[in-house]
Amino acid sequence: MAVLLLPGCGKSQREEEIRAVSQKYSVPEEKQLTVYTSHKEEVYLPVISEFENATGIWVNIVAGGTSEMFDRIESGEGSDCDIMFGGGAEYYEAKKDLFYPYRVTESEQLFGEYLSPEDLWTPFTELPIVFIYNPKLVAKRDAPRNWKELFDERWKGQIAFADMEVSGTSYTIVSLMTQLFNEAPEELIPELYEQLDGNVLDSSGLVIPNVESGRCMVGITLEETAKKYMAKGYDIAMIYPEEGTIALPDACAIVKNAPHSFNAGKFLDFIVAYDTQRYAMEHFHRRSVRTDVELSQDYEEVKLLDFDIKKSASEEAAAMEAWRAVRASDK
Template sequence: MNGRRTVAGLFALLCLLTGCAGSQAPADASYMPPQEERLVIYTSHKEEVWWPIVKEFEERTGIWVDVVTGGSSQLLDQIRQEREAPRADVMFGGGVESLESYSDCLEPYACSEKAQIPERYRSEKDLWTPFSSLPVVLIYNTKLVDPAWLTSWSDLLSDRFQGKIAFADPSVSGSSFTSLVTFLDAMGQSPEECLPQLAASLEDRQLDSSGDVLSAVAQGSDWVGITLEETALQWIAAGEDLGMVYPADGTSSVPDGSALVAGAPHRENAEKFLDFTVSLDVQQLLARQFYRRPVREDVETGETLVPLSQVKLVDYDVEWASRERESLLMSWAFYLGGEEEP
């Protein structure tokens, strides 16, 4: 696990601020709320995203929230390992095709405001609740790359970008797996044709996390990269030497989501949190404070985002991506120099 933020940690901070220096957050159970007032969330979101949402949820409901952070695949694997004795109540984050791949660890739940969500963002079986819509984009270092060099996915296969492409391990990063499937859809070729080409352009090298992609391109260790619109726009707004491209040969805008863990110890509170993630207030927060696209019909996209009507979208099949996930990851590992043939 990458880390944990709990209300106990906030209690310790409060003690310091109120003159209780030297004391520790109490460890005995008498200071813990009863089970009916607790919730355990596993999240792959960055703290800047999950923290204001969790904080507001706690304040409105009085529910004590324990948050465990990590990569989406890492946390979903953890949920699977804990299936006989679940610790988590909610998986908050991850591409919905990744959530579909762990359907045996999740339980369907129809959020209370489902009617406000367009059908294209819904789970047919209510296995997950959408959170935001996240287009995949290409980025480049503006000091090293002429914008004319990078307009489409196929440009990544040119000799000029050989060994200079930042791409995160799709077995760890859910957004990277979405990007891999988007690449296949845009190229219109089979995995056996496409994946070896991309692996060769990467020179069999991939990064450990999706966050590393932005750093590598901004610092110039890589010239171009594959990431999500949200993070690209954040770095550009921060003044980094980055440009962003919606590929002319098409991209995806697959939602990330939240899901109820099967056998959740605090199911009622989990359902309340899932409802909260798609509430009008939270979805407006996404549009106002983050470079994320809301999934509710009654919330407008932020002014900084290009309308999706102006972006060419591929026909991204979430069900196929979920069904073929393990096969695609095995093939990808093989083409990157893995030992076992898929």
Template sequence: MKTVNHTPMKFVSWQWTLAVLLLLSSLLTACGGANNSNSNIGNQNGSNAAAGEATPAANNGNSSQEQTPTAPSGKVVVYTAGPEGLAAKIKEGFEAKYGITVEQFDGTTGKVLGRLEAEKSNPVADIVILASWPSAMAMKQEGWTQGYPEAANVDKLQPDWVDSDYHLFGYSASALGITYNTKLVSEPPTDWSDLTDPKWAGAVNIPDPSLSGSALDFISGYLNDKGEEEWSFFSQLKENGVAMSGANKEALDPVITGAKSIVMAGVDYMAYSAKAKGEPVDIVYPASGTVINPRAAMIMKTSPNLDNARLFIDYLLSDEAQALVTGAYLLPGRADIKADNRTNTEDIKLLDYDWNWMSEQGEAISAKFLELFK
């Protein structure tokens, strides 16, 4: 993988456009009590909300040294882009360990971003967890986050899964692969290019990059590695009947049921989880390489419960939480911890990509892909 350059970059507009559209929908159906998003966040008016109205100027991590966490009390507000089951277990474990209430909002990365934007003048969240590393990098650049260089076990994270001034903590990750139905596929493809073979005509799904940040990361990472001329590859996929089919779950479900044979560029932890439940699926990582998506946890600059937010980051990087991560079939953020139920990071070949390039080109790439596959 190309060296990750953590130079700040502009918040890409496609992400916010998607977030706002999702927000409008969720406000009409769920946000009154956030019941449809598994949220248990109550009314945040009062002193905590008022304390969150600080101007979001960049602090370059300096505020992380203003105070040290003291005796835990109260609550911490967490906005997280799943996985839902893992998020619930982390919430339960943190509350049991520290006696601090976690008020949690679960949603996609787009819904989390939309909620943050809606609450911008009256911030509520202490911690935000996104499934998209470029989105997290952009939040940092826009001054939404603060650093915490003293985080416990931060030195044990994978080298490229924490930024240079400790705003972004990649506590877990997923890799993108080729998931297939074992009843329908006896000899699975070994590389992305195999999916242009006529024998797979009409049998392959790919997640919609406007709904799945990880799918967009694959498309942009592939183009970053292979060159812009490789748009011809995606044209060949389209000609071979590859279908764009919702987000990751929506793309995988037809493969589980046998309506489709393969989903390409789907998140691997869903495949491992389905297989463990007895579903007829398995996954391969393409020989030419793939993309790994670290899931970034961040402390908000306007965090009303800063001490507890820092404790939450410490917990995410602890042995206990990392065991929960591997139990959910995700890659552990810490390099010293290995999963025994899936392929580990060092055994997955990566494409040669750069997150900054991918984010800068993301809007144009997404638009072109959607135009091609519409």
């Protein structure tokens, strides 16, 4: 009899404990926030974790690629999403109607050129585009100094460049060049393809390994990526182009009809806060968007070109078309 009864008692006692603990730690709606992010875990986790510690808000993280996340928000599948964190500002520009404007409390402290005029999105960090080369194969004085030199005969087929269709950065580079040389994408793309000599990488992650291994002598990539690999011990060198470059900010924005929009605003304030910005600079190799965060000595000053994000967004379809055309004709 005791054997029969005991399990019942024990069970209920344990259930009682579970209930108590669950109740204590259950999170009310007003303490929740759902973040869709396309950042890597090493970036979003410390930031979000610190956000939780600082505000007591529990963050539900959904991570994935930028276009995937945008698609989910657009299709309504991501109706639980409060905030989109990560992805170039041009993505946000292209999908303006998905987001809800918010002006961060410390907007005065941010570089004006990175701000969305309508406050639709808030910049997190800036990521300048740089050249890299393999110092074992290319002498420092021979390395390309500016965008024009990339089209020299000696770099033909030696430039590590990712497929525009998979890499957003690649399109940004093309867009930058069209604005710099004042050419239409339809003109520039065949020239560029000619210079690449058909050597197109499948992903932007392959740019640095290709240069390091010597398959390509130079490459175009983000300063953040180059610095990250250099910190890991990759033997590559970095050049800031003479004409200047662009540093597209990666952004963050509140989604329309966000269930926890108040907490989303707090999150935006948090990511541009001094401590977060400083942390990002020191740990993520990303440049701060704050004026009061001093660059540490391993960052060089960078000359920024005027870049029309809206024009870049509008030309994207035509550029893709042209890119696909030259790729197809080559095969």
